[in-house]
Amino acid sequence: MVWNSxxxxxxxxxxxxxxxxxAALLAPKMSFADEQAVAAEIKKLYGDKKTESGxxxxxxxxxxxxxxxxxxxxxxxxxxxxxxxxxxxxxxxxGNPLPGIVSYKxxxxxxxxxxxxxxxxxxxxxxxxxxxxxxxxxxxxxxNVKVTIGGCGG
Amino acid sequence: xxxxxxxRVRVPAQVKPGEIFEIKTLISHExxxxxxxxxxxxxxxxxxxxxxxxxxxxxxxFEADWNPAISANPYQSFFYKAVESGEFTFTWxxxxxxDYVSKNKLxxxx
Numbered sequence: 001m002v003w004n005s006x007x008x009x010x011x012x013x014x015x016x017x018x019x020x021x022x023a024a025l026l027a028p029k030m031s032f033a034d035e036q037a038v039a040a041e042i043k044k045l046y047g048d049k050k051t052e053s054g055x056x057x058x059x060x061x062x063x064x065x066x067x068x069x070x071x072x073x074x075x076x077x078x079x080x081x082x083x084x085x086x087x088x089x090x091x092x093x094x095g096n097p098l099p100g101i102v103s104y105k106x107x108x109x110x111x112x113x114x115x116x117x118x119x120x121x122x123x124x125x126x127x128x129x130x131x132x133x134x135x136x137x138x139x140x141x142x143x144n145v146k147v148t149i150g151g152c153g154g
Numbered sequence: 155x156x157x158x159x160x161x162r163v164r165v166p167a168q169v170k171p172g173e174i175f176e177i178k179t180l181i182s183h184e185x186x187x188x189x190x191x192x193x194x195x196x197x198x199x200x201x202x203x204x205x206x207x208x209x210x211x212x213x214x215x216f217e218a219d220w221n222p223a224i225s226a227n228p229y230q231s232f233f234y235k236a237v238e239s240g241e242f243t244f245t246w247x248x249x250x251x252x253d254y255v256s257k258n259k260l261x262x263x264x
Contacts, residue, residue: 098222100223102220103218104219107216109210110235111235115218116230117225117230118228119223120187120223
């Protein structure tokens with residue numbers, strides 16, 4: 001692939017991945033974020049405000065073969081008018097070295113509160129998405145992604 | 155090893171007024187997470203694009219704050235509702251302070 005910027009061959013990468021995989025079993029645990037870390041991040045943003053479910057369509061694959069490139073699409077139901085729109089969307093992961101993935105800021109000019117990107121996932125974990133509406137309401141959604149090869153280290 | 159990041163953006167050339175369309179962007183960048191170690195066991199310092207901003211006729215319409223968890227050669231797509239003709243300015247902000255900019259014209263006609 002032309003986009004491959006790290007100069008390792010596929011064979012080396014696989015060898016490294018297996019070494020790291022094995023090392024991970026033996027070595028003391030690498031530090032990863034957990035549910036508490038995600039909760040703390042959300043608290044930092046919005047305090048103890050209650051979140052509702054619904055309105056968010058969080059689209060992630062059920063199984064990601066390659067943790068280095070996992071597509072993530074978020075769509076929030078909203079008329080996107082000056083009076084009623086989605087202000088911000090934050091995406092977190094509870095099993096990566098750092099909990100944050102991406103934060104979006106939308107404006108009514110977008111017409112639709114939807115955005116896609118690609119993320120790295122170190123292991124099988126939950127993706128947590130929180131949307132802030134223009135009236136201050138918060139919505140939350142969660143999805144689990146099973147990762148076959150983690151996108152961390154090697 | 156690294157070359158200058160080149161942005162690639164897809165904006166439709168012409169849209170109808172009121173049409174909501176998708177904008178797709180891609181930029182070549184290694185997005186070094188700051189988590190990896192080199193062969194000597196030293197941590198490779200973080201160097202990512204931490205912010206993507208889309209503006210239309212000078213007014214910001216969409217922003218994305220990226221964390222190290224964003225994949226290399228970051229892709230970002232989002233939507234925009236056509237009102238008038240003008241120009242998009244897309245800016246990617248690198249950890250090292252540099253900005254990568256792409257400008258794309260949009261024609262709105264019935």
